Amino acid sequence: MTATSKIEPVLDVSNLTTSFRIGGEWYPAVRGISFSLQPNETLALVGESGCGKSMTALSVLGLVPKANGRVEADHIRFEGKDLSRLPDEEMRKIRGNGISMIFQEPMTSLNPVLPVGFQVVEALRYHQNLSRAGRERRALELLDLVKIPSAKSRFKEYPHQFSGGMRQRVMIAMALACRPKVILADEPTTALDVTIQAQILSLLNELKAETDMSMIFITHNLGVVAALADRVAVMYAGDIVEIAGVGDLFARPTHPYTEALLRSVPRSDRDTKTLYSIPGAVPPLTRMPKGCRFTARCELAVDICRKQNPPLDALAAGDAHSVRCWVRGNHDRAALKENADV
Ligand SMILES: Nc1ncnc2c1ncn2[C@@H]1O[C@H](COP(=O)(O)OP(=O)(O)OP(=O)(O)O)[C@@H](O)[C@H]1O
Ligand SMILES: [Mg+2]
Known part of the structure; x- marks a missing residue:
């Protein structure tokens, strides 16, 4: 340019x-x-x-x-x-x-005691005017978008049940929320x-x-x-x-x-x-x-x-x-x- x-x-x-x-x-x-x-x-x-x-x-x-x-x-x-x-x-x-940021180490940025899907839903709470059901739908869409396989069934799993690469995908989903x-x-x-x-x-x-x-x-x-x-x-x-x-x-x-x-x-x-x-x-x-x-x-x-x-x-x-x-x-x-x- x-x-x-x-x-x-x-x-x-x-x-x-x-x-x-x-x-x-x-x-x-x-x-x-x-x-x-x-x-x-x-x-x-x-x-x-x-x-x-x-x-x-x-x-x-x-x-x-x-x-x-x-x-x-x-x-x-x-x-x-x-x-x-x-x-x-x-x-x-x-x-x-x-503007959002993705950091190097996803394990330290995700809360270990909360299910992954819940954390994406929370990321949407402060920023978008969506109902609870709407936020859940959007969170699932985001997890699909970052290509988490069987996102729906993994929604309630915890960060330690995800591999490093999958955790980084969750962080990207949250940054995109x-x-x-x-x-x-x-x-x-x-x-x-x-x-x-x-x-x-x-x-x-x-x-x-x-x-x-x-x-x-x-x-x-x-x-x-x-x-x-x-x-x-x-x-x-x-x-x-x-x-x-x-x-x-x-x-x-x-x-x-x-x-x-x-x-x-x-x-x-x-x-x-x-x-x-x-x-x-x-x-x-x-x-x-x-x-x-x-x-x-x-x-x-x-x-x-x-x-x-x-x-x-x-x-x-x-x-x-x-x-x-x-x-x-x-x-x-x-x-x-x-x-x-x-
Ligand atoms: N809180 C701080 N107090 C004092 N100096 C700091 C602080 N944070 C960073 N620095 C210094 O600022 C400089 C730039 O740091 P920065 O973290 O931006 O480097 P970086 O290019 O991101 O390196 P890396 O590849 O290691 O992440 C370094 O000399 C670092 O020591
Ligand atoms: Mg650095």
Whole structure:
């Protein structure tokens, strides 16, 4: 999607910064990121552990812990409202109704002492004007929709009687209960084995097409991204370092971090024993370096990288592919040369 597109995004996030207070100081876990989500689009957020993926989703939903967390944004626009300035009461109405979230571990999100069907019925209670019988009918429809076999006879069973994959289907049914415009899926398949993962992913794809939703899909697995996403935002240490259409990202990975992530994807034509893993680790919030945060792990780093964080710029004018890198990005080459130490 280009900047000149006339289509109104479903969700538009501008300059979002989410910080935590640690030892009396504030540290940004998400640093001034902007993105938008088009109707029926799937945007994947990828990056290693600790890059700020979950905090981005939780910030949109107003679920960042208030005790030591702070969310600032120019705006988080959804259906004409700025979610970053919405009172708690209004925000509660958005959650589940307009935007819902699917978490990684369904066992911790389902109540173990209540029958599964009852929990789906409850999810409908707060959001839709349906009679008890109507809610039960709709709950069954939803369990059928997420392809739970013999849903009717399993309605009264408890979460522990369901397999991990089936429990995740129940969570998806609950997230869909009120026909949200946007689903935030935070690593919804990581706890599942590979075959079940594939089934859940194709289910999400089907549902998205049928129900006309948009989705933000969070994962550290680029293989999953290829199967599911329309666009990809790669996050590193709180920054979006590259964003592009999925085909373009795989054909032209440009940020050294994206390249490294792609090299670490397991492939059937490669020996898994020699699987590449990116040396080093994401720095903790309290010890973020000045300049580009990937510098210490980057083979291409030059002097300016240590001094200044590069902007996220389009690779060419009007290009939907943007990269935040002094060496590979489309920046002022003269400034780079002047500062280079190689
Ligand atoms: N309540 C908190 N207090 C302080 N720091 C936090 C808190 N929650 C998260 N963080 C920090 O914010 C950063 C981003 O965390 P986030 O959970 O968004 O990462 P993530 O990309 O979702 O990682 P993962 O793949 O492990 O889920 C991390 O450095 C994390 O340690
Ligand atoms: Mg996370």
